Amino acid sequence: xxxxxxSIVILYQLLTILGVAYYLMQKHRLYKGEKDSxxxxxxxxxxxxxxxxxxxxxxxxxxxxxxxxxxxxLGAGVIWFSFASVILLCVVCLATGRWVRRLGIATVPELLExxxxxxxxxxxxxxxxxxxxxxxxxxxxxxxxLLFSMTGWSxxxxxxxxxxxxxxYVIFAGMREISWLNIINxxxxxxxxxxxxxxxxxxxxxxxxxxxxxxxxxxxNARLLNPFGDVGVIFAFGIPIVIAIVFSQSTSQMLxxxxxxxxxxxxxxxxxxxAAPVNxxxxxxxxxLALAAMSVPExxxxxxxxxxxxxxxxxxxxxxxxxxxxxxxxxxxSTFAMTALASSTxxxxxxxxxxxxPDATDAQVTWATRIMIVILGSISAVLAGFMPPILxxxxxxxxxxxxxxxxxxxxxxxxxxxxxxxxxxxxSWILNSAWTFxxxxxxxxxxxxxxxxxxxxTGLVIMVVGxxxxxxxxxxxxxxxxxxxxxxxxxxxx
Amino acid sequence: xxxxxxxxxxxxxxxxMVVAQILYLLFGGKETQGDDT
Numbered sequence: 001x002x003x004x005x006x007s008i009v010i011l012y013q014l015l016t017i018l019g020v021a022y023y024l025m026q027k028h029r030l031y032k033g034e035k036d037s038x039x040x041x042x043x044x045x046x047x048x049x050x051x052x053x054x055x056x057x058x059x060x061x062x063x064x065x066x067x068x069x070x071x072x073x074l075g076a077g078v079i080w081f082s083f084a085s086v087i088l089l090c091v092v093c094l095a096t097g098r099w100v101r102r103l104g105i106a107t108v109p110e111l112l113e114x115x116x117x118x119x120x121x122x123x124x125x126x127x128x129x130x131x132x133x134x135x136x137x138x139x140x141x142x143x144x145x146l147l148f149s150m151t152g153w154s155x156x157x158x159x160x161x162x163x164x165x166x167x168x169y170v171i172f173a174g175m176r177e178i179s180w181l182n183i184i185n186x187x188x189x190x191x192x193x194x195x196x197x198x199x200x201x202x203x204x205x206x207x208x209x210x211x212x213x214x215x216x217x218x219x220x221n222a223r224l225l226n227p228f229g230d231v232g233v234i235f236a237f238g239i240p241i242v243i244a245i246v247f248s249q250s251t252s253q254m255l256x257x258x259x260x261x262x263x264x265x266x267x268x269x270x271x272x273x274x275a276a277p278v279n280x281x282x283x284x285x286x287x288x289l290a291l292a293a294m295s296v297p298e299x300x301x302x303x304x305x306x307x308x309x310x311x312x313x314x315x316x317x318x319x320x321x322x323x324x325x326x327x328x329x330x331x332x333x334s335t336f337a338m339t340a341l342a343s344s345t346x347x348x349x350x351x352x353x354x355x356x357x358p359d360a361t362d363a364q365v366t367w368a369t370r371i372m373i374v375i376l377g378s379i380s381a382v383l384a385g386f387m388p389p390i391l392x393x394x395x396x397x398x399x400x401x402x403x404x405x406x407x408x409x410x411x412x413x414x415x416x417x418x419x420x421x422x423x424x425x426x427x428s429w430i431l432n433s434a435w436t437f438x439x440x441x442x443x444x445x446x447x448x449x450x451x452x453x454x455x456x457x458t459g460l461v462i463m464v465v466g467x468x469x470x471x472x473x474x475x476x477x478x479x480x481x482x483x484x485x486x487x488x489x490x491x492x493x494x
Numbered sequence: 495x496x497x498x499x500x501x502x503x504x505x506x507x508x509x510x511m512v513v514a515q516i517l518y519l520l521f522g523g524k525e526t527q528g529d530d531t
């Protein structure tokens with residue numbers, strides 16, 4: 001067991017989390033009476049806070065464990081994962097995030113009630129909570145795997161420790177706490193990652209990365225060294241991952257809650273220039289490390305799952321491998337915390353307040369959110385050990401939110417028809433589960449087709465055909481009265 | 495290997511952002527100015 005590195009990781013996380021929490025508690029009076037203070041930081045976050053939170057929310061366990069593992073098969077083609085996240089962040093900063101910021105809503109389902117009706121709001125809210133909760137459990141599992149690689153702890157024990165840290169990451173001051181910690185973690189992450197890439201370059205046998213590249217070329221794997229080197233990878237992985245990520249996440253509460261917290265729309269526009277490269281370059285540097293590990297037989301023989309982590313722990317000085325793994329833990333914790341906050345906000349706003357306590361004060365909604373964060377975070381820790389491996393879980397989870405994209409876009413810009421929207425959602429969701437849990441793909445001869453394609457096309461076809469046949473009310477962006485229903489807090493923030 | 499992968503990826507990322515910004519200016523720029531103070 002590597003207790004030295006483990007203690008660096010845990011100490012770093014505890015010091016930053018408790019330090020930021022203490023600082024924000026000291027400033028508590030400044031935020032007293034502020035609307036949506038816990039869940040949306042009073043809709044007043046600045047460019048660095050928004051940029052880093054957007055960047056780190058879509059940078060989680062899949063980026064670390066998934067990239068290390070997939071590089072074995074796809075080589076630098078795995079960087080398409082980065083391109084997909086960059087496109088997603090551009091869409092959120094320039095389009096969907098801007099729209100929800102303008103409409104002054106607290107949750108995506110709230111937008112759907114305004115456009116369609118209460119039934120659509122509740123249907124989407126319940127499924128979105130479930131889908132985002134699934135991502136929390138995968139992040140807990142990711143933390144478990146990371147701590148397992150350092151300590152040999154079982155994944156459930158590592159997941160429980162990680163979930164505890166993840167709850168602390170958000171529980172004290174909500175969105176404001178997450179954004180402060182994300183700024184710190186993004187800076188530390190890049191310092192550690194760049195130093196690691198440089199150190200590994202010197203520690204590799206021969207002429208560093210050049211020798212590693214030669215090993216791949218000699219083995220007839222030159223295609224592994226170029227993100228565009230293999231057309232098959234682009235069609236089988238690159239384009240599907242772009243569609244899956246962009247259409248499932250651009251209308252998810254997980255990212256849009258951060259966009260709703262921006263001070264102004266221009267804050268979002270400027271954030272794109274920081275968020276996209278900060279997010280995108282992470283997987284590029286991680287891929288370099290994985291390609292290096294693959295070229296050294298001593299590590300390559302350990303297999304795709306542990307080779308890269310093992311190389312980092314073996315070749316880097318202990319202080320740097322500790323710092324790097326602390327940064328990796330921070331990356332996973334930031335996603336854990338944001339997903340926990342997003343799903344708890346959905347519950348507290350769309351279910352607790354909307355259905356049961358319409359007269360609830362902001363303080364009561366904040367406590368309902370906090371309680372849900374603890375409940376969902378704790379359950380995720382328990383489930384982490386039983387969940388399927390991270391990569392196979394993500395495909396099914398993301399596909400749940402893909403049809404919501406069409407319901408939001410059509411409702412904003414074309415026509416709104418509640419029965420058509422609910423039919424499109426329910427049929428897509430049934431097909432998504434049938435695609436994963438029954439032999440349906442074999443029956444229709446489409447084995448290997450990503451779930452997101454299925455829900456994406458089903459949602460689109462039902463929405464288009466349904467609206468053409470049955471019509472609907474004009475889109476929300478065409479209705480000035482809907483756009484002008486903005487909470488007072490947002491007007492003040494601007 | 496390292497520089498070639500880093501520079502290729504960075505160029506693609508910057509390219510995506512520039513294209514997104516151009517699309518935004520063409521289709522969404524005007525409405526934002528009115529809303530932002």
